[in-house]
Amino acid sequence: MRTMLKGIAASDGMACGRVYRFVEPDLTIEKRSITNLDYELNRFHQALEAAVSEIETIKTRATKTLGADGAQVFSAHIAMLQDPEVIGAVEAQVTAEHVNAEFALANVAADYEQRLKKLEHNTYMQERVTDLHDVIKRVTAHLLGVKLPNLSLLTEPVVVVTHDLIPSDTVSVDAKYILAFVTDLGGRTSHSSILARSLNIPAVVGTQDATTQLADGATVIVNGTMGNVINNPSQQEQAAAQQKMRERAANMRRLATLRHHTTTSKDGVGVMLAANMGTASDIPNVLKNGAEAVGLMRTEFLYMDSEQLPTEDEQFAIYKQVVQALAPRPVVIRTLDIGGDKPLPYLKQKPEANPFLGARAIRESLAHQNIFRSQLRALLRASAYGNLRIMFPMIATLDEFRQAKAIYDDERSKLTTAEVPLGKIAVGMMVEVPAAAMLADRFAQEVDFMSIGTNDLIGYTMAADRTNQDVAYLYQPYHPAILRLVDRIITAGHAAGIPVAMCGEMAGDPIAVPLLLGMGLDEFSMGAGAILKTRQLIGQLNAKDLQSLVETALNSASTSQEVITMVQAAVPGVLTQN
Ligand code: PEP
Numbered sequence: 378m379r380t381m382l383k384g385i386a387a388s389d390g391m392a393c394g395r396v397y398r399f400v401e402p403d404l405t406i407e408k409r410s411i412t413n414l415d416y417e418l419n420r421f422h423q424a425l426e427a428a429v430s431e432i433e434t435i436k437t438r439a440t441k442t443l444g445a446d447g448a449q450v451f452s453a454h455i456a457m458l459q460d461p462e463v464i465g466a467v468e469a470q471v472t473a474e475h476v477n478a479e480f481a482l483a484n485v486a487a488d489y490e491q492r493l494k495k496l497e498h499n500t501y502m503q504e505r506v507t508d509l510h511d512v513i514k515r516v517t518a519h520l521l522g523v524k525l526p527n528l529s530l531l532t533e534p535v536v537v538v539t540h541d542l543i544p545s546d547t548v549s550v551d552a553k554y555i556l557a558f559v560t561d562l563g564g565r566t567s568h569s570s571i572l573a574r575s576l577n578i579p580a581v582v583g584t585q586d587a588t589t590q591l592a593d594g595a596t597v598i599v600n601g602t603m604g605n606v607i608n609n610p611s612q613q614e615q616a617a618a619q620q621k622m623r624e625r626a627a628n629m630r631r632l633a634t635l636r637h638h639t640t641t642s643k644d645g646v647g648v649m650l651a652a653n654m655g656t657a658s659d660i661p662n663v664l665k666n667g668a669e670a671v672g673l674m675r676t677e678f679l680y681m682d683s684e685q686l687p688t689e690d691e692q693f694a695i696y697k698q699v700v701q702a703l704a705p706r707p708v709v710i711r712t713l714d715i716g717g718d719k720p721l722p723y724l725k726q727k728p729e730a731n732p733f734l735g736a737r738a739i740r741e742s743l744a745h746q747n748i749f750r751s752q753l754r755a756l757l758r759a760s761a762y763g764n765l766r767i768m769f770p771m772i773a774t775l776d777e778f779r780q781a782k783a784i785y786d787d788e789r790s791k792l793t794t795a796e797v798p799l800g801k802i803a804v805g806m807m808v809e810v811p812a813a814a815m816l817a818d819r820f821a822q823e824v825d826f827m828s829i830g831t832n833d834l835i836g837y838t839m840a841a842d843r844t845n846q847d848v849a850y851l852y853q854p855y856h857p858a859i860l861r862l863v864d865r866i867i868t869a870g871h872a873a874g875i876p877v878a879m880c881g882e883m884a885g886d887p888i889a890v891p892l893l894l895g896m897g898l899d900e901f902s903m904g905a906g907a908i909l910k911t912r913q914l915i916g917q918l919n920a921k922d923l924q925s926l927v928e929t930a931l932n933s934a935s936t937s938q939e940v941i942t943m944v945q946a947a948v949p950g951v952l953t954q955n
């Protein structure tokens with residue numbers, strides 16, 4: 378039966394294909410008594426072999442995306458499955474107690490885990506517990522005849538339907554096998570959405586129940602521009618969607634020709650188009666999409682993907698790799714922005730009633746200076762290898778900026794004394810707290826650059842949690858109140874002679890781009906997937922004409938809808954999305 382699911386339009390485009398449910402299966406194990414021992418032992422060995430061969434495939438894919446070091450963990454997984462001690466213990470239990478292999482495996486794994494946990498001071502061994510769970514789950518799935526979904530094992534293009542995506546689900550994914558993402562949870566700024574946009578994959582998020590409504594293998598049409606999913610579409614609908622996909626692919630090929638161009642409006646106003654990135658594995662995508670700079674590297678993932686604080690040297694290696702690979706492009710690396718929607722379990726933060734209003738970002742860095750100083754040292758050391766800029770997140774008061782800058786200056790002078798080679802570094806701030814936006818003129822006297830973080834600025838200005846779907850309707854980038862704040866920040870920066878960038882999602886939004894260009898924004902930083910489309914759009918706009926559009930939007934509009942109507946009237950035909 379044809380049904381339609383509604384969600385949030387998270388990444389543009391249409392896709393038609395078969396559903397791949399990326400959902401944890403039921404792996405409940407029951408104890409059974411066994412009569413045919415040979416059969417059972419053979420079943421166990423086959424499951425082990427199947428698991429090893431799957432991990433080999435994942436490892437090959439991961440080597441491509443993460444490099445040999447990043448894929449190292451999979452060699453450890455294979456070694457665990459070939460450990461004679463583990464295999465022998467399972468065989469012994471099956472043989473002695475006449476129990477099924479999955480039951481014996483679970484017992485042996487539990488024993489092994491207990492032993493690892495006893496070595497509580499050995500962090501390396503503690504990390505092996507997570508690896509153990511992973512490999513045991515894989516063998517158990519084979520023994521139970523249950524398919525364990527894994528995005529790295531895809532061999533044909535599918536529509537991935539999942540509860541929510543976390544960064545580790547997607548690190549070794551080959552984007553060519555993903556037609557679209559559909560999730561139960563999330564909003565436009567959740568990880569799934571950001572990832573989909575950076576890879577240019579259509580996505581609908583926050584559908585609430587896609588994982589229960591959509592069956593594995595069912596045909597669906599995902600409309601990431603409208604935010605809906607058609608389950609079991611008619612032949613006619615499928616044909617229309619396929620046509621749209623072909624048009625989209627042709628447009629992508631046209632856009633690819635703009636890769637090595639700079640970005641200039643029709644009347645010759647030049648701006649910088651930059652990429653947002655999260656880990657070093659984003660580098661190829663940043664380059665492929667023709668970014669002129671990186672306007673935001675979020676460093677949270679480096680901390681979140683680890684089970685303990687990354688060391689200064691570990692961070693240095695990654696920052697160096699990023700600035701070096703992207704040189705001579707400027708790369709803005711943001712200091713740690715944890716808290717809010719990005720908790721760090723090993724930091725043991727106190728539970729808070731309002732995490733978004735609590736110990737987040739620069740507040741945490743100033744409270745835990747050892748962590749902050751180690752990150753700054755790693756960044757300073759990496760500055761010798763490229764064009765690095767440092768940015769502090771969530772600055773609310775001048776005092777916070779001054780404290781952070783003083784710590785930076787202190788670490789810089791210590792490294793200079795130690796004769797460590799350092800590059801020239803601009804130090805700036807994110808403007809994402811309304812208080813900082815209101816006082817932007819004062820901040821502009823002290824910072825080297827400002828970057829507007831609209832994801833939070835909109836959330837805090839509209840008093841709407843950016844992750845709460847029930848208040849998603851308040852998440853209005855074109856609201857005149859937001860536009861006035863953005864314009865105020867740009868004007869304040871220019872009056873002080875410093876550049877103003879934007880690295881929130883609004884910077885790549887086709888309705889917002891004409892307004893931001895008219896306001897004089899210097900740098901637009903966005904998910905890499907939006908860069909070429911935005912370059913094309915800016916090339917069709919007359920920056921001068923847009924100034925009167927901005928005036929009207931700022932002074933005469935009262936609602937977001939009025940602003941949208943004004944933009945569409947001012948740039949007719951330009952804003953068609955596919
Ligand atoms: C923002 O708030 O706009 C921003 C870019 O930062 P994040 O999304 O990481 O909070």
Ligand code: MG
Nearest residue numbers: 809830832833
């Ligand atoms: Mg933010």
